[in-house]
Every structure is written in structure tokens, then in C-alpha cells.
Amino acid sequence: MGKNSAMRSQSKRYQISKVKQDKRKLFVYWDDGHRSTFHYIWLRDNCYCSICGDPKHGEKRFQITDVPIDIEPLSVCWDRGNTLEILWKPDNHKSVYNAQWLRQHCYSQTEREHRQHRPIFWDSKIVSNLPEIAYQEVLNRNSGRLKLLENLRDYGICFVRNVPPQKGELKAFAQSFGPLLETNYGRIFEIIVDPEESHKSVANSEIDLIPHTDDAYQYAPPGIIFFHCLMANNDGSGQSIFVDGFQIAEMLRQEDSEAFALLCRYEVSFRKYYHDRIDMQFSSPVFCLDSGGNVKEVRISNLFPAPLDLPEEIIEPFYMAYRKLMQFYTNPRYYLKQSLQPGDLVMFDNHRILHGRTGIGRQNQRRHLRYCSVERDFFHSWWRLLVDSNI
């Protein structure tokens, strides 16, 4: 979920103990010994007075090009450590900053690292300590809902137990987070063995499915995916498999940093095509990194390949890297295997977690999962709102 805004709600109150200036920056010394550096241009840009913007919604009513890059204060003062006030040259514009807000947005290296969310990577051993929660707890308590969102944030996956195995349940639950996404398979998709439909989706076949992220051929693949189990096979077939793409990335990075770098730099091509109705194509690196080099997005799909379109000299090294990657994500050491039972619902981040399944026995094709998805933005938004409500 990117930067951790939980800081906003934490009870520690910071006070300004001293302020120093140079020609371009303000140095704020805090009561806990920390020093923040704020450039004048940054401070002026972040004035949220009623002239500069709408203080309630943070909307801006001026352009940064209206402010000289070398803007300087006429005066700086702070009130009992809780408020910082600046009068700017040359027009005497007044900006007032709340000390807590300043500290929460301090962009020193230590504070930026402190705000960075660190996901918890996992492998098959997670089975002994699953991120899970009871349905009633999520429905009835904000704390339960927050716990679910935290599991999604930290592990990329959460199992919800005791969801009545009835058709209407998934839609109502998923919509409580945000609108259902329209996909090639509709907004709600029935995952059952159905030879008639299997040309549209391999999910409707009986074959085993190698772990993958969904709809890699789209510009914006679905965010949070829901599987709700209505019926299960009773012969142990059709087990669900989940793999932590972040963990795979780190293992590969440690073992072969050049292979990892190739998969971060060059694009894999994906295509979804069927019968004159759909021809979607997209190319993307397997791993997208943030500016700190952390993996923020994973796109892996052997189900919808298109020919690699890479420089000649990259083809062979890329295949070496791609094969190594596949050896990781098909290694059961990284599998979370679960026989979903009626009443189980699993939610996972399709930009991090790969999913697959074992084949479905010919004699036993009762398995019925219902599928839908909601954009990740709504989950992050809910999480921030619930954290801010101090539940």
C-alpha cells in the first residue's frame, strides 16, 4: 500500500523546539532530537490556506510556476512548538503549518524509510499461520474489517471463513469495498468445469493451472480478486495454489541479480484472443520497482503468452532469466495449497500474489468457485479511513 499513513493516527505528538534557516531551506529541530529540512519552495507549494486551495479537500488553486524557485521568507515564527508561520517575500503571503502535519511529511531519509510499508514475504510455511478472519468479524466490526485490510496489505492475501455458501453473498460483500470490475468474463464469473465455456477461460476446463497473475494482457489487470467457494470436490482434486510474487522476486534477486535485472527491464508480451470477440495485448516487465528498488508489482502469466519482442542479443539471456523465474514459482516450496471448502472466501492482491490450481478429477467435478474483483484503490482508501478513525 505504499507509504504508510498510519503515522497520522499515532498518539505521539511532536513539538518544534528550534528553527534555523539558510538561503533556501528551513531546518526544524524537534523535541525528540530529529531534524527536518524543508525547502522554501516545498513549503510554499504546500500552503493550504483558503487563497492557495481548499483546506478541506487539499485542492490547489495556484500553480507552482507562479512561485519563484528561489522564494524566501520575510519572517518565520512558531507558536509553542505546535504551529509554524511564514510570511513570504515579496507579497507578504502568509502560510501556516501544523507541526504534526510537518513531521508526518518530513522527507528526511529516516522518516521516508519509516513511512515505507514493508510487506511480509512468505512461502509454503505460511500454512501454519494463515492470514484469516471470520466473516462475522468483518461484517460487524470495523476492527475486523481493518484486520482483513492489514492482512491484504502485509501478506497480499486473506482467507475469510464461514461465508454462507450462497450465490448472493459474494456480490454484496465485494461491493461493500467498491464497485465490481467488468472483465472479459463478466462481473461475477462462475469457475466450474464447463467444456462449452472453456474456450473463453481455462478456468472452466479441468486441467491444472500453473500459478499466474490474472489478465496480464490488460493495461490494468484486476486489483483484489475474490474467490468464494460454494462447492468442493471430495477427492482432493482442484486444490487452490497461491504463491507470493514478492518472495519469488527476492529469491531470484538474491540468487541471480542479473536475471532479476533483465526481468525488471525488458517487457514480456501477453495476448488474450478468442473467436473474433477479444484480442487484447499488453507488454510489461515481470517486476516493476519503486524508486527505492522494492518490487511493487508482479505480472506473471504462462497462460496468455505472445511472442517475445526483444533485441536480438537479449533473447537468450532473457530466456535464461525467464526459465529461472519459472523454476521458482512452480517450486512447491513456495506454494500455499488450500482445499477451499464451501463457506471459504479468499481475497488476494493480483499485482502480487500468483494463483493456480491442481487438475480436477474426471469423476469429481463438483468444484464451484465464484470470482469477482475490485480495484485496489478502494481497499487502500478504506484502510486509510479506518486507521484515521482510530478504531
Ligand SMILES: [Fe+2]
Ligand atoms: Fe486465474
